Amino acid sequence: MNESFDTDLKQALRPVDPGEDFTARVMARIDVANVTPIKPRRAAITRLLPWAPAALAASLLLAIFMTHDEHPAEDPQAGLRAREQLLQALRVTSEKLDIAYQVVHNESTAGTDAGA
């Protein structure tokens, strides 16, 4: 019983040569017109949020732009130079205001004296 089953199984699973025209036969059975191309699978996030990559790129660009500082505050030399320039600018401004004040004040005093 067992020997017979074993023989039948070997017979059924014996290697069979498909023949030289095997490839040609398979190709002939494929209906080229009805074959639909397989779309590459997109990542789940891009299927759910198609704008996500663009938003991510924009965020990255914005972050780079915002963190890029023309005058980095971390540079103490530049900061001290800016401070010195500010103080000098205010000194020049105050000096010119002083000239105007002196003249206005002198004329005001002279007018008061003349009126007295």
Place this chain on the structure above:
Amino acid sequence: MNLRIHLTAVLTLLAASAFAASPEPKLLIPDFDALTEKAAEAVTITLDPALLSMAAKFLDPNNPEDAAAREVLTGLQGIYVKSYTFESDFVYPKAEVERIRKQLTAPGWSRLVEVRSKKEQANVDIYIALDGNKARGLAIIATEPREFTIVNIVGSVDLDKLHKLEGKFGVPKLELDSSKAAPAQK
């Protein structure tokens, strides 16, 4: 179609009038490269909003001069100074000075103080850019035979704060009495 054209024209006019009403507080100051070569001393200070902000971070609150500067800085968007000292009289181009002065005849700019000192031959004009009642800029043009200075402060200039600089930067009490203020020459 006609309605659209009319609407566009009205909006353009409104935009133009709004633009004309608010003065440009930042002056177009020439480079004066030639002057720099002639000058015995040249000072050019350009403090844009970023540099002003940086300078503010380096001010020492314990130093009276720095503390006063910090007070003045609030609301300012820029300080631009060009000052030249020469070894001979009137070497600076008066035409350039007039070109700057011409910018200050634009609507919104008013001459606050005009000083003509015959003795010292010193002229100082102080202009203020007003947007309604709000000061948006200050300009000082000071000329002496051997000196030429332009100061342009952009932003909400608070004259009271400038007033408080007295004794810290040599700024006196600027008595901006209405009788001393000369109206802008238009």
